Amino acid sequence: MMTIETRVQDLVEKLRSQDCRITPQRLAILHTLAASHNHPSVEQIFEKVKGDFPTTSIATVYKTISLLKGMGELIEFSFGDGSNHYDGRDPSPHPHFICQICRCIEDIEIPELARIGEQLAGHSDYLITAFHINAWGICPACQAVAEKKKA
Amino acid sequence: MMTIETRVQDLVEKLRSQDCRITPQRLAILHTLAASHNHPSVEQIFEKVKGDFPTTSIATVYKTISLLKGMGELIEFSFGDGSNHYDGRDPSPHPHFICQICRCIEDIEIPELARIGEQLAGHSDYLITAFHINAWGICPACQAVAEKKKA
């Protein structure tokens, strides 16, 4: 488990090694990505960064996100709800839960996942590099709301 | 395994039961959906339908797709490559393979999937209704191209 600052330093070094400059805006974006557990959209990252750098433009956020995506340092989620969401905390593909009602996104654990990948890879002509698994459903909070309505 | 015509009739009846009219354009869209194994985009469905009805507008395709989506009769895929893709042949969630290179989309089999769903549902506060599993990698055709380049 990486701390926020460790992950930020990790990203800073990777950017430097690509001859990219570390600007205050970029540092704020990296920090937001490393600290966010809610898989934010560009708009949400932008709002956060504006808190520290009010003149930041959303184009800068898009450009940095695009840069990191090209380096394989973040996962992009497209749920067909307009905007994309990003996980820059842990860029390795891992299972997610998405609430159909409030659209919150959470990490979930599926221990059997690795085994399935191995089995499938052996039985297929496809060269599989990653599994993206999304479980859709209703989160505990929205279940509680639904219960209240029923009562 | 449903035949194309059976699936078209299935969709026609479901539309009728919702007081929707069966126009020639809609029938052509339904047929394209039922016959397509390549998970087409709206643009691709539009091009196909235009073959039979040259005056068809893309707005009509969007409206019919949206109608069917609301009825749960097709799966929508967002791969972050601009446009959405649709599976109207089999609307139940099932695993897909996506080629990183040519972006082709194929159905794949993961027999253990049902078991995992059960296990996970038992160990979680989340009410899970569906798993969307996408395996990313390189399809046999693109592997062959890569081999040739190496040689």
Added chain:
DNA sequence: TTACATGCAAACGGTTTGCAGGGGA
């Protein structure tokens, strides 16, 4: 006959791009 569907065109909204000016190394 009467809603509903079509097709055109405009609007919409997330994302990308071009470019002049600014700032990291």
Added chain:
DNA sequence: TCCCCTGCAAACCGTTTGCATGTAA
């Protein structure tokens, strides 16, 4: 100093919407 980065605004493009006309039932 040199290039890369920023921020603004315009362009882009998939998708949605409004409305007059057409048509399935």
